[in-house]
Amino acid sequence: xxxxxVEVNALTKKFGDFIAVNGVTFNIQRGEIFGFLGPNGAGKTxxxxxxxxxxxxxxxxxxxxxxxIVRQAEDVRRNIGYMSxxxxxxxxxxxxxxxxxxxxxxxxxxxxxxxRKRYVIEMAGLEGRERELTxxxxxxxxxxxxxxxxxxxxxxxxxxxxxxxGVDPISRRAFWDLLYELAEGGxxxxxTTHYMDEAEHCQDxxxxxxxxxxxxxxxxxxxxxxMRGQVLEIDCTRPDIAITRLRELGLFEEVALYGALIHxxxxxxxxxxxxxxRTLTDAGIEVRAMDIIAPSLEDVFISSxxxxx
Numbered sequence: 095x096x097x098x099x100v101e102v103n104a105l106t107k108k109f110g111d112f113i114a115v116n117g118v119t120f121n122i123q124r125g126e127i128f129g130f131l132g133p134n135g136a137g138k139t140x141x142x143x144x145x146x147x148x149x150x151x152x153x154x155x156x157x158x159x160x161x162x163i164v165r166q167a168e169d170v171r172r173n174i175g176y177m178s179x180x181x182x183x184x185x186x187x188x189x190x191x192x193x194x195x196x197x198x199x200x201x202x203x204x205x206x207x208x209x210r211k212r213y214v215i216e217m218a219g220l221e222g223r224e225r226e227l228t229x230x231x232x233x234x235x236x237x238x239x240x241x242x243x244x245x246x247x248x249x250x251x252x253x254x255x256x257x258x259x260g261v262d263p264i265s266r267r268a269f270w271d272l273l274y275e276l277a278e279g280g281x282x283x284x285x286t287t288h289y290m291d292e293a294e295h296c297q298d299x300x301x302x303x304x305x306x307x308x309x310x311x312x313x314x315x316x317x318x319x320x321m322r323g324q325v326l327e328i329d330c331t332r333p334d335i336a337i338t339r340l341r342e343l344g345l346f347e348e349v350a351l352y353g354a355l356i357h358x359x360x361x362x363x364x365x366x367x368x369x370x371x372r373t374l375t376d377a378g379i380e381v382r383a384m385d386i387i388a389p390s391l392e393d394v395f396i397s398s399x400x401x402x403x
Contacts, residue, residue, distance in 0.1 A: 234265025
């Protein structure tokens with residue numbers, strides 16, 4: 095048996111003249127959390143739909159759990175769990191009825207289904223809510239229920255497509271705690287996201303942009319290999335005006351706002367700190383702090399996109 099749960103080689107999907115996924119190649123180790131990071135429209139969902147056998151690739155090949163995604167699509171779907179960003183729950187059914195429906199759909203019946211329902215309800219913290227209509231649940235509770243429905247049949251692998259979109263930060267954190275538990279139990283997890291903080295939690299990552307993979311590796315490997323230039327973080331008053339003044343200098347690869355702070359990216363940016371301080375002071379802006387910092391994944395993603403145009 096291969097060490098890889100997923101093996102993808104030059105996978106491509108075209109819709110007419112539009113190339114949605116352009117020759118992507120990557121592998122996913124068994125038992126790891128693999129993150130697919132990119133903006134909306136980058137090709138994340140199209141890639142997942144091909145891996146699940148729901149879309150036929152234009153070219154390239156891939157296997158999931160050893161099954162060919164074109165010739166053995168039914169075998170793939172029997173052995174994986176899938177959770178879409180819309181959660182795919184029946185709003186007019188109760189929590190218990192949703193689990194009953196999905197369990198039977200996956201072929202789980204009798205005592206095994208009763209045991210798996212008890213496990214899911216306990217895992218998701220849904221005790222006491224079994225008879226509550228799904229439409230009355232908050233986004234976070236629906237998210238946990240959808241994850242529970244996806245693992246009722248104890249799949250070897252989970253595909254999660256933007257599973258935390260539109261969910262509050264506290265629920266997102268609780269959801270990731272559940273993913274860690276599943277991964278520690280041996281489940282392989284493929285998760286797509288556009289949240290940089292979530293990508294930090296993945297053991298392996300691929301950045302996708304415009305249908306192409308532009309960086310791969312662990313978060314730390316990507317930061318060390320794919321970041322061009324240093325990152326200077328500036329804490330100052332009137333950051334909107336500060337950004338304009340710094341961009342007018344034309345010396346930096348990137349000047350962007352991160353919350354209330356400014357990140358300036360360039361090779362040897364430390365040497366420009368006196369000029370930066372003088373420029374902002376002359377504009378009537380108070381500089382409270384300036385420090386060279388380790389790049390965030392967002393810094394690296396922006397740098398990778400810029401260097402792959």
